[in-house]
Amino acid sequence: MAETVQSADRAAPARSRRARAAKAPRPRTGATPAAPPAADAATLVGYYRQMLLVRRFEERAARAYTEAKIGGYCHLNLGEEATVVGLMAALRPTDYLFTNYREHGYALAKGIGADRVMAELYGRSTGVSKGWGGSMHLFDAEARLLGGYGIVGGQVPLAAGAALAVSYKGGDEVVMCHMGDGTTAIGAFHESLNIAALWDLPVVFVVINNGLGMGTTVENSAAEPELYRRGAAYRMESLRVDGTDVLAVRDAARAAVERARAESKPYLLETVSPRLKGHSVVDPARYRSKEEKEALKAADPLARMALELEEAGVLSADERDRLDAEVKAEVDAAAAFADESPAPEVSTLFDYTYATPVPGELRRLPADPVFGS
Ligand SMILES: Cc1ncc(C[n+]2csc(CCOP(=O)(O)OP(=O)(O)O)c2C)c(N)n1
Ligand SMILES: [Mg+2]
Numbered sequence: 001m002a003e004t005v006q007s008a009d010r011a012a013p014a015r016s017r018r019a020r021a022a023k024a025p026r027p028r029t030g031a032t033p034a035a036p037p038a039a040d041a042a043t044l045v046g047y048y049r050q051m052l053l054v055r056r057f058e059e060r061a062a063r064a065y066t067e068a069k070i071g072g073y074c075h076l077n078l079g080e081e082a083t084v085v086g087l088m089a090a091l092r093p094t095d096y097l098f099t100n101y102r103e104h105g106y107a108l109a110k111g112i113g114a115d116r117v118m119a120e121l122y123g124r125s126t127g128v129s130k131g132w133g134g135s136m137h138l139f140d141a142e143a144r145l146l147g148g149y150g151i152v153g154g155q156v157p158l159a160a161g162a163a164l165a166v167s168y169k170g171g172d173e174v175v176m177c178h179m180g181d182g183t184t185a186i187g188a189f190h191e192s193l194n195i196a197a198l199w200d201l202p203v204v205f206v207v208i209n210n211g212l213g214m215g216t217t218v219e220n221s222a223a224e225p226e227l228y229r230r231g232a233a234y235r236m237e238s239l240r241v242d243g244t245d246v247l248a249v250r251d252a253a254r255a256a257v258e259r260a261r262a263e264s265k266p267y268l269l270e271t272v273s274p275r276l277k278g279h280s281v282v283d284p285a286r287y288r289s290k291e292e293k294e295a296l297k298a299a300d301p302l303a304r305m306a307l308e309l310e311e312a313g314v315l316s317a318d319e320r321d322r323l324d325a326e327v328k329a330e331v332d333a334a335a336a337f338a339d340e341s342p343a344p345e346v347s348t349l350f351d352y353t354y355a356t357p358v359p360g361e362l363r364r365l366p367a368d369p370v371f372g373s
Helices: 014-023 041-066 081-089 104-109 114-121 155-169 181-185 187-198 227-234 246-263 290-298 301-311 317-340
Strands: 096-098 175-180 203-209 238-242 267-272
Touching (some): 041 114, 041 301, 081 104, 081 301, 096 155, 104 114, 114 317, 155 187, 155 203, 175 181, 181 187, 181 203, 187 203, 187 227, 203 246, 246 267
Parallel strands (some): 096 175, 175 203, 238 267
């Protein structure tokens, strides 16, 4: 692997960093490595089970939405399960994660219980964000999931800032920041990559390319549709991997994360995995032809993995059915927990929004004086 700079001196003045960077060879960019990486049977079955949990959780969320149990927007990871599990397998529990609004699966794979994630979708006080965040704003400081953001690209500069904080404190944590393909046209994406490269920040940017930003294809929105190549503009190493292959994703992400940890270098990883359904649960995806929808169904990565594991003698059809029943029970229990949980108290409306106290009085605006008026 062609690496560039020996060791990063985070305290070096910007000018010497720039001089050093000017001498550095061009960063490596490329496509998925040819040889598929290996894993033992238990690991593979473990990944399959996690992918299944994401799938069944999302299907259940879609159903709950139609039953009016979930309000607001709701975006699902259907088709992206291998990317979800592969990326999270590359992180240590102490590493930080920033995502966009399509994040239920990431919360689950980062170890947050399905019950607390579902309760948040239902807007209940037992949810990860105490019911005030909803589907797009899952947040759990203990699990180091720092959001869940609804503004396209909003999370990217925040992730660069978190990486700067880690660097400043001399920690060895890495920040991972996900975004969709459409996000790479947002100004904040370029500003963040630029500063991360200039300041040697330990952040791994991951573009989750599902081929669409709402109903617009990557080819219609990006002058350079091979999105990982955008790293070259910032002399940042970058790579594209097959996002439907859990091991390929894990190994590429692991290399990027461990390099960020050891050398304090940012990285741009692109994963490619088609979105199986609409942009959000209310999008019937009419911009897709019937043939395209059928082709997507036939190429479902979860079904493909199940078949591959069966053919390799790793997971029998019976064992797969047993796992399915187990996961379904877990998701049913999560939905029941959410249903039975109370809504948050209105008086706590501002408690987690502002750093300073703001009374939760219905007729007082946040900018009004809090004390002595
Ligand atoms: C700044 C901003 N502009 C527009 C929107 C509306 N919007 C929500 S999602 C989305 C598409 C984003 O596509 P992509 O980054 O590919 O993510 P995906 O939904 O495919 O995961 C848009 C335009 C928004 N939320 N924020
Ligand atoms: Mg997209």
